[in-house]
Amino acid sequence: MAYVFFGYFAGVIALTAVLVVALRNPVYSALALLVMFFHVAGLYVTLRAEFLFAVQLMVYAGAILIFYLFAVMFLTEKTPDRYHIQSWGSLLIGGAIIVETAVLVGQHSVSFGSTVERTALSPPSEEGNTESIGQLLYTSYLFPFEVASLILLVAMIGAVVLSKKDLSESPPS
Amino acid sequence: MNVPIHYYLILSAFVFLTGLVGVLVRRNIIVILLCVELMLNATNINFVAFAEYLHDLGGQIFVFFTLTVAAAEVGVGLAIVVAIHRSKDTINVEEFNLLKW
Numbered sequence: 001m002a003y004v005f006f007g008y009f010a011g012v013i014a015l016t017a018v019l020v021v022a023l024r025n026p027v028y029s030a031l032a033l034l035v036m037f038f039h040v041a042g043l044y045v046t047l048r049a050e051f052l053f054a055v056q057l058m059v060y061a062g063a064i065l066i067f068y069l070f071a072v073m074f075l076t077e078k079t080p081d082r083y084h085i086q087s088w089g090s091l092l093i094g095g096a097i098i099v100e101t102a103v104l105v106g107q108h109s110v111s112f113g114s115t116v117e118r119t120a121l122s123p124p125s126e127e128g129n130t131e132s133i134g135q136l137l138y139t140s141y142l143f144p145f146e147v148a149s150l151i152l153l154v155a156m157i158g159a160v161v162l163s164k165k166d167l168s169e170s171p172p173s
Numbered sequence: 174m175n176v177p178i179h180y181y182l183i184l185s186a187f188v189f190l191t192g193l194v195g196v197l198v199r200r201n202i203i204v205i206l207l208c209v210e211l212m213l214n215a216t217n218i219n220f221v222a223f224a225e226y227l228h229d230l231g232g233q234i235f236v237f238f239t240l241t242v243a244a245a246e247v248g249v250g251l252a253i254v255v256a257i258h259r260s261k262d263t264i265n266v267e268e269f270n271l272l273k274w
Contacts, residue, residue, distance in 0.1 A: 155245030
């Protein structure tokens with residue numbers, strides 16, 4: 001069973017990695033990278049790194065890839081017209097998803113009313129992945145953690161300065 | 174029944190080499206940055222696989238630092254790309270010759 005999961009994730013990761021390099025359109029490259037990030041996150045689950053699974057989804061797929069897509073659409077010179085064509089099939093799929101979400105939310109709001117009784121939240125008996133990572137990160141790896149935050153601060157300031165200054169004008173010297 | 178670790182190493186090496194080839198052959202600078210992300214992810218797979226097989230959480234901790242580097246790289250890298258695009262109106266690396274005279 002472990003081999004089946006590994007084979008699936010590894011196959012999709014390898015395929016999408018090749019697609020990132022091979023596809024001509026940078027938008028498609030970025031979307032192939034998105035699929036790869038999701039499958040790397042799945043691989044983390046099979047390696048029992050559940051916290052990294054969540055971090056991979058939020059940081060890589062959520063933040064970094066959106067940044068790339070923004071840059072691709074901002075910088076690509078001539079946008080082909082087919083980006084602006086919306087097919088009617090997508091309206092059908094989107095409508096189905098809206099209806100399904102409404103049904104699910106409706107069921108929950110009904111069942112929250114009376115029938116569900118609360119169970120006391122017992123503290124987890126066993127130390128999980130997130131707890132042990134936090135424990136290690138704030139004890140043994142405290143100094144590298146602070147250095148990482150410094151790197152992020154410097155990168156943030158650098159990005160702001162770089163995008164404000166206009167490179168084409170001559171330096172004031 | 175665990176998957177032996179060299180499977181993960183082969184997968185990681187393949188992804189890393191794909192990213193390396195992408196950096197060398199592509200000419201769109203955004204795709205080059207995407208390929209750098211591929212290489213960083215390949216190292217992350219290695220870190221997590223070794224953390225599982227050596228029963229040491231240090232490997233998973235190091236993924237956070239790789240993540241920090243990736244985030245800093247995408248922020249600064251894309252800022253540089255936007256600045257270059259503003260001054261030279263292209264994102265093709267063949268036409269970046271600011272250091273030549």
